Amino acid sequence: MKKVMVHPERCVGCMQCMAACATAHSQTKCLLTAIAETPLPKPRVHVGAGLYGEGFPNRCRHCDPAPCLLACLPGAISRHRDTDTVIINPDICINCASCAMACPFGVIRYHQDMTAAPGKTVAVKCDNCMARQRAGLNPACVEICKSGALTFEEPAAGLKRKTDEVARSVSVCAEGLPSAPGFALLNAVKKAQAGLSKM
Amino acid sequence: MSRKYEDLTITKDGQLLLKKAEHDQVETVWDRYQAQLPQCGYCDMGLSCRICIMGPCRVDPFGEGPQQGVCGADADIIVARNLGRMIAAGAASHSDHGRDLVEVLAEVAEGRAPGYTIVDEAKLKSLAAEFGVAVDGKDPLQIAKELAAAMQEEFGTRKKELTLLKRAPAKRQDIWKKLGIAPRGIDRETSEMMHRTHMGVDNGWVSLLLHGMRNALSDGWGGSMIATDVSDILFGTPKPAATTVNVGVLKEDQVNIIVHGHNPVVSEMVLQACQSPEMLQLASAKGAKGINLAGVCCTGNELLMRHGVPMAGNHLTTELVLATGAVDMMIVDYQCIMPSLGKVAACYHTKMISTSDKAHFPGMEHREFHPDNVADMARMVVKEAIDNFGRRGRVYIPVEPVNAIGGFSIETIIGALGGTPQPLIEAIKAGKIRGAAGVVGCNNPKIKQDYGHVTLTRRLIENDILVLDTGCAAVANAKAGFKVAEAINYAGPGLKEICGALGIPPVLHVGSCVDNVRILGLVSALANALGVDISDLPVAGAAPEWYSEKAATIGVYFVASGVYTVLGPMPPITGSMNIVNLLTQGLNDLVGAVFAVEPDPEKAAILIRKHIETKRQALGLPFLANVG
Numbered sequence: 001m002k003k004v005m006v007h008p009e010r011c012v013g014c015m016q017c018m019a020a021c022a023t024a025h026s027q028t029k030c031l032l033t034a035i036a037e038t039p040l041p042k043p044r045v046h047v048g049a050g051l052y053g054e055g056f057p058n059r060c061r062h063c064d065p066a067p068c069l070l071a072c073l074p075g076a077i078s079r080h081r082d083t084d085t086v087i088i089n090p091d092i093c094i095n096c097a098s099c100a101m102a103c104p105f106g107v108i109r110y111h112q113d114m115t116a117a118p119g120k121t122v123a124v125k126c127d128n129c130m131a132r133q134r135a136g137l138n139p140a141c142v143e144i145c146k147s148g149a150l151t152f153e154e155p156a157a158g159l160k161r162k163t164d165e166v167a168r169s170v171s172v173c174a175e176g177l178p179s180a181p182g183f184a185l186l187n188a189v190k191k192a193q194a195g196l197s198k199m
Numbered sequence: 200m201s202r203k204y205e206d207l208t209i210t211k212d213g214q215l216l217l218k219k220a221e222h223d224q225v226e227t228v229w230d231r232y233q234a235q236l237p238q239c240g241y242c243d244m245g246l247s248c249r250i251c252i253m254g255p256c257r258v259d260p261f262g263e264g265p266q267q268g269v270c271g272a273d274a275d276i277i278v279a280r281n282l283g284r285m286i287a288a289g290a291a292s293h294s295d296h297g298r299d300l301v302e303v304l305a306e307v308a309e310g311r312a313p314g315y316t317i318v319d320e321a322k323l324k325s326l327a328a329e330f331g332v333a334v335d336g337k338d339p340l341q342i343a344k345e346l347a348a349a350m351q352e353e354f355g356t357r358k359k360e361l362t363l364l365k366r367a368p369a370k371r372q373d374i375w376k377k378l379g380i381a382p383r384g385i386d387r388e389t390s391e392m393m394h395r396t397h398m399g400v401d402n403g404w405v406s407l408l409l410h411g412m413r414n415a416l417s418d419g420w421g422g423s424m425i426a427t428d429v430s431d432i433l434f435g436t437p438k439p440a441a442t443t444v445n446v447g448v449l450k451e452d453q454v455n456i457i458v459h460g461h462n463p464v465v466s467e468m469v470l471q472a473c474q475s476p477e478m479l480q481l482a483s484a485k486g487a488k489g490i491n492l493a494g495v496c497c498t499g500n501e502l503l504m505r506h507g508v509p510m511a512g513n514h515l516t517t518e519l520v521l522a523t524g525a526v527d528m529m530i531v532d533y534q535c536i537m538p539s540l541g542k543v544a545a546c547y548h549t550k551m552i553s554t555s556d557k558a559h560f561p562g563m564e565h566r567e568f569h570p571d572n573v574a575d576m577a578r579m580v581v582k583e584a585i586d587n588f589g590r591r592g593r594v595y596i597p598v599e600p601v602n603a604i605g606g607f608s609i610e611t612i613i614g615a616l617g618g619t620p621q622p623l624i625e626a627i628k629a630g631k632i633r634g635a636a637g638v639v640g641c642n643n644p645k646i647k648q649d650y651g652h653v654t655l656t657r658r659l660i661e662n663d664i665l666v667l668d669t670g671c672a673a674v675a676n677a678k679a680g681f682k683v684a685e686a687i688n689y690a691g692p693g694l695k696e697i698c699g700a701l702g703i704p705p706v707l708h709v710g711s712c713v714d715n716v717r718i719l720g721l722v723s724a725l726a727n728a729l730g731v732d733i734s735d736l737p738v739a740g741a742a743p744e745w746y747s748e749k750a751a752t753i754g755v756y757f758v759a760s761g762v763y764t765v766l767g768p769m770p771p772i773t774g775s776m777n778i779v780n781l782l783t784q785g786l787n788d789l790v791g792a793v794f795a796v797e798p799d800p801e802k803a804a805i806l807i808r809k810h811i812e813t814k815r816q817a818l819g820l821p822f823l824a825n826v827g
Contacts (some may be wrong), residue, residue: 001378010261012240012241013236013237013239014240014241049237053236056237146257148265179262180261181775182244182775183240183260183773185769185773186769192798193646193798196647197647
């Protein structure tokens, strides 16, 4: 089964996954009109800033066992077995925040949503774009990501690729050249700048 | 604001006012910078393109995603086009500033600008001679009229080559001609850059960057140079004068007016109004002990250079100064005025006034100043500031001001040397002064405020390198106490001896950011006196905390003029290693100078010292083989 995989070293911090996610979870599915909707669609993926301002797309891991699912007393959270997705039923959710307290990754937010009754605030998180997947599309965050920080693939294939990358880096005579020297240079400058503020 | 104030700025006034701003729930540039993190890596690398609407496009730096925009432009082309437009914007800004001054000069000549006069007639005449305007037996106003017309021609397309290029050493002019980068018209090069970067025009990244140099030179040896020279004609060529700096220049018992921006056209008239007996009387009637005009940013530098007007702070202080609650009015013209200022001022009694027809801001009252109404407008707004004095709440001015000397125009520096650069050359030849460096540019929240400027400057002067500074860098160094005669104690023995004998500080304030052309003037004078090119001199430039498009253009005209230049923050070019390599290595073969990027000022100082010693060696002067 294909899953969304995160490759933090490739995140350039453009935040386009956030806009694409919000649009995918809007009524109109178009960024230009989505921003005029009520309730305003919001992203389920959030890009955080690392130690020197580098990006990281923080996304629901759909854990198993899922702490949020175990913590939900009304039973609003369940697992969709076909896509291995932890989902929240907005009609059952009582907005108690137990799931957010249990979540180790801080990916659950509370706001109104087009899937919930008008005016009702509910717990909202990544649903792996199940609607898009049913239509034969990749999750929106993966589709928009052009730097390869988010991929949708068989975990075994992704992990094999990563294993090979690590293997190549320890090859005898490996040059240790970064795959994108310009990006490595930019990050080196950012690290140097971040270090200066401590002086 | 989770970070410690000490991590954000080295300035005491800045740290204390950040605390005050946080207490007052005033959002500052540092808060907004944190909120922007992470910043988009495509944009940071120059790999995003918004030029046409087949896009927007971006190139994946890891090589797996798209490698070309919809039009087919690859990373090299996209980065070059973006950099080209950055240079064009910077050149347009400083050169438009220059155009505004030429217009005032023309209006003065026509008698349509009451309040302005020709202050430096000698400079008017020498400029006129350079532009081929006959001066003998002519009335100064007639000369001004003809000179203004001749300068306006520089902006257009009727010239084969800009007049002031002649000021550069002959060898430098030859290099420009050979490379085909001698600028022809000030606006022409900017306009051509916008044309070349349109989809489907110039798709050679090298030719784009060569034109980028021509575009920058059209500013450095054109628009900016005219701006400085005409400012000197209208308001006087700066002479050394004592002043004070930092937020402590505000006075609790006086009406405090701050001027902010770049063009002296408005601030000079505000100064006149502040000094008029009528306004002083009015202030006194309102219970104020006087009217205290101070500057921030470069319009402040213009007044500091010519009149010793105190300086409250540089770019990152412009919001914090309002948090004192002591500013009765801030009057802005244009450039580098954060659109947040109106919102900050709304937390206090401060009145915000915008004055330029081309610069409007939220939360400011717009009072348009034109050459024909400027004297009346200045009196009107100063009167409003006086009226506002009584509305002050609690005032917090947490520091005492620091003394400084400003006003080192090239004319004054040469004058202090006895009318010729020879004494400076002798000191350089003897190794007492190893060389000179221009430390220029802005503040940027990516670098702890003033840390880059002050650390680099301290390391340079203690190694006997004379520092000339401008803009926000100059304000940083003044706040640090480098601009008093006693600051020679920070200098190495040779520099200390020379500056001590001349009675000057080891760090010379040469003006606003538009005045970087004064540094071009000085290096040209040195090169001509030695019979060499600028690129042969033991000199360097640095912009340790730059942020603006104008600074990018300044950097490019420095390098294209032969000055090795070290940038603090990385420009958005890392998406193309071809361009990184051209700017940091390849340009040496073309113009005899390159860029370096080094955010750590300690390391930047070593780069500059090594460069200066290498140039000394090439000139056959005594040199140090091991630096750093």
